[in-house]
Amino acid sequence: MNRTKLFILALAGMFAVSCATDNVDQAGSVSTEVAVMKKFVNTSDKAVKGELIIYVDENTAAQLEGAADATRSGVTALDAVAVELGAEQLMPVFNLKVNAERKRAMGMHRWYTMTMPEDADLEVAAKALAALDVVERVQFSTQVEAPKYQALEEIDAPAATRTTDGQPFNDPLLLEQWHYNNDGTVDFPGAKAGADVNLFEAWKLTTGRPDVVVAVVDEGVCYEHVDLKPNMRANEAELNGVEGVDDDGNGYVDDIYGYNFVHKGAISWTRAGDSGHGTHVAGTVAAVNNNGIGVGGVAGGSGNGDGVRMISCQIISGGTPAGVSATAAAVEYAADNGACVLQNSWGFEAGVLSNDDGFEKGSTSVEATAFLYFMETKNHPNLDGGIIIFAAGNDGRNVAGYPAAWNKLIAVSAIAPDGLPTYFTCYDRGCNVSAPGGEYFKRGGQTIDTGCVVSTLPNNKYARMQGTSMACPHVSGIAALAISYAADNGIVLTLPELKDIIVSSITTFNQWSGQKTHYMGGTINLANYNNKMGTGLIDAYRVLMAVRGTTCIPIPLDEQVILDISAYIGDGKGAIKMLKTDIPEDVVEKLGITECKFMGSKLIMTCTKPGSALVTLKYVAGGNTVGGGLVTGGMEAQQEFALIVRPGVKLDEETGAPLNPGGWL
Numbered sequence: 001m002n003r004t005k006l007f008i009l010a011l012a013g014m015f016a017v018s019c020a021t022d023n024v025d026q027a028g029s030v031s032t033e034v035a036v037m038k039k040f041v042n043t044s045d046k047a048v049k050g051e052l053i054i055y056v057d058e059n060t061a062a063q064l065e066g067a068a069d070a071t072r073s074g075v076t077a078l079d080a081v082a083v084e085l086g087a088e089q090l091m092p093v094f095n096l097k098v099n100a101e102r103k104r105a106m107g108m109h110r111w112y113t114m115t116m117p118e119d120a121d122l123e124v125a126a127k128a129l130a131a132l133d134v135v136e137r138v139q140f141s142t143q144v145e146a147p148k149y150q151a152l153e154e155i156d157a158p159a160a161t162r163t164t165d166g167q168p169f170n171d172p173l174l175l176e177q178w179h180y181n182n183d184g185t186v187d188f189p190g191a192k193a194g195a196d197v198n199l200f201e202a203w204k205l206t207t208g209r210p211d212v213v214v215a216v217v218d219e220g221v222c223y224e225h226v227d228l229k230p231n232m233r234a235n236e237a238e239l240n241g242v243e244g245v246d247d248d249g250n251g252y253v254d255d256i257y258g259y260n261f262v263h264k265g266a267i268s269w270t271r272a273g274d275s276g277h278g279t280h281v282a283g284t285v286a287a288v289n290n291n292g293i294g295v296g297g298v299a300g301g302s303g304n305g306d307g308v309r310m311i312s313c314q315i316i317s318g319g320t321p322a323g324v325s326a327t328a329a330a331v332e333y334a335a336d337n338g339a340c341v342l343q344n345s346w347g348f349e350a351g352v353l354s355n356d357d358g359f360e361k362g363s364t365s366v367e368a369t370a371f372l373y374f375m376e377t378k379n380h381p382n383l384d385g386g387i388i389i390f391a392a393g394n395d396g397r398n399v400a401g402y403p404a405a406w407n408k409l410i411a412v413s414a415i416a417p418d419g420l421p422t423y424f425t426c427y428d429r430g431c432n433v434s435a436p437g438g439e440y441f442k443r444g445g446q447t448i449d450t451g452c453v454v455s456t457l458p459n460n461k462y463a464r465m466q467g468t469s470m471a472c473p474h475v476s477g478i479a480a481l482a483i484s485y486a487a488d489n490g491i492v493l494t495l496p497e498l499k500d501i502i503v504s505s506i507t508t509f510n511q512w513s514g515q516k517t518h519y520m521g522g523t524i525n526l527a528n529y530n531n532k533m534g535t536g537l538i539d540a541y542r543v544l545m546a547v548r549g550t551t552c553i554p555i556p557l558d559e560q561v562i563l564d565i566s567a568y569i570g571d572g573k574g575a576i577k578m579l580k581t582d583i584p585e586d587v588v589e590k591l592g593i594t595e596c597k598f599m600g601s602k603l604i605m606t607c608t609k610p611g612s613a614l615v616t617l618k619y620v621a622g623g624n625t626v627g628g629g630l631v632t633g634g635m636e637a638q639q640e641f642a643l644i645v646r647p648g649v650k651l652d653e654e655t656g657a658p659l660n661p662g663g664w665l
């Protein structure tokens with residue numbers, strides 16, 4: 001290109017910008033400045049160098065789409081500033097090859113990424129762009145934070161086994177995955193039975209379905225891992241296609257198991273700087289169950305090819321995190337390629353954003369747009385949208401990081417094997433629910449990792465890691481189980497229903513007090529966390545019961561309880577009469593029921609074994625007796641309940657209703 005011409009255009013650009021500020025009175029100057037700043041979606045804090053994102057007006061978007069040259073819009077003012085800034089490319093953020101009509105309706109065709117030299121002053125560039133009438137918003141491309149925690153060491157891959165050792169499946173490391181089913185024997189100070197996601201009970205009802213697709217937005221997932229590959233969703237057209245060709249015409253070349261949005265190409269996990277984080281997260285969501293190898297995954301199936309499927313949307317590669325434009329494209333890709341659950345163990349650095357308005361500006365940031373698109377995309381017949389789950393963040397602050405804290409997403413805080421908050425977890429504002437995230441501890445000066453979450457690492461390896469990053473995929477896996485179970489039962493959930501189910505199907509926490517010492521040498525003040533770990537600890541079995549529409553009745557272990565069933569069928573005023581119900585023999589055996597009587601509206605029961613079971617209780621609707629023959633009376637009615645027997649459950653002495661806070665932790 002001719003430098004003289006460049007110079008002249010640059011001058012023209014400078015003139016256009018300076019006109020706006022110099023040739024007006026003082027008040028006008030301030031208001032112009034304010035008008036320009038109003039177009040800023042965010043600040044330049046942690047912005048990717050050499051990149052700005054702009055939202056242009058409809059007319060400019062149309063011209064850009066028709067433009068032959070990636071650096072020229074054909075809109076004179078924009079081109080002038082582009083030249084002035086030395087812009088190298090002006091590329092659409094979103095992919096209009098798929099679902100173009102819906103994307104246009106959401107304004108997604110108006111987002112462009114302008115790339116410029118790395119040393120360009122982004123503040124100056126952003127102001128120059130925002131001063132243009134045709135540019136409606138300017139966003140700095142905030143960088144995603146790279147994973148903080150790496151595995152201490154790999155776990156030796158245990159020998160393949162075909163025995164189950166009393167476990168539901170034969171995966172040898174399942175015995176160490178306390179986070180699924182904690183019997184209190186895990187090597188961690190104060191380890192507590194029941195501090196888990198109650199997964200084994202849930203697995204009796206569903207272990208997933210291949211038509212449920214979870215997108216793992218993270219480092220690349222090692223799709224070749226023997227414990228993951230059967231649950232990776234392959235893009236058949238690309239799998240059987242030609243290398244270097246976009247065989248399915250979706251805008252991405254060779255995207256077989258997903259796509260690397262940082263290095264624009266194949267998913268990778270072996271570059272210097274890769275930590276294995278994405279592979280670890282994927283293993284928790286859906287490592288293959290019951291294959292006699294390695295670990296189990298929350299929605300990993302039963303060993304019959306029936307687990308949920310995953311795709312890898314890679315936004316961190318070789319330690320290089322993407323900015324928001326590439327991340328927004330990754331989220332869009334997940335929606336366009338079949339995912340109904342979006343698993344996100346990533347975020348912006350703490351404090352980059354401090355409230356929802358800063359994040360969304362009326363839902364107008366590029367990533368908020370992508371998330372809204374995902375939520376509105378229906379990829380499974382039994383859920384009317386897509387659900388988004390985020391790690392709350394590991395900064396130990398009393399507020400979740402962003403995007404997790406956004407009120408439209410589910411943010412997950414992390415507990416340790418002792419059922420207490422981890423020292424690193426974010427909590428309180430913006431945190432919606434908790435799950436096990438694991439925690440290191442110190443013994444004899446050594447850091448011990450047995451209290452961490454066990455999952456897959458690249459190259460057929462396994463390791464333990466800690467973090468809200470590790471808690472989050474438990475919830476994503478459980479969301480996938482919920483959708484699977486809904487499908488098995490012909491139930492169609494709305495997105496708000498599924499979100500409600502997830503945050504309400506929990507075990508509540510005790511009131512905590514005192515200090516907890518952690519391996520970094522510090523302490524946390526437990527009282528600060530009371531009722532602030534979201535609603536409580538997610539319970540996979542209760543999630544499935546809620547999908548099914550079955551009420552859960554918590555029952556303390558080894559204690560006679562008098563439950564007023566009218567609290568579950570009516571208003572708790574005892575207005576119904578229970579009929580004697582025969583509890584099935586297998587339920588009596590499973591829960592160790594030694595006593596079961598019905599009196600008025602009450603059920604008197606003693607259970608001696610922890611566990612969960614379904615019972616159908618009968619009652620009279622309309623009077624005290626069932627009508628029929630010579631008797632005028634009510635009709636016999638019935639309702640299904642899930643009895644959940646746990647140690648430490650506290651019930652209201654009057655009504656038998658579960659107390660909150662209470663629970664069994």
Ligand SMILES: [Ca+2]
Binds near residue numbers: 246251
């Ligand atoms: Ca493709």
Ligand SMILES: [Ca+2]
Binds near residue numbers: 242245253
């Ligand atoms: Ca190809």
Ligand SMILES: [Ca+2]
Binds near residue numbers: 292
């Ligand atoms: Ca396995």
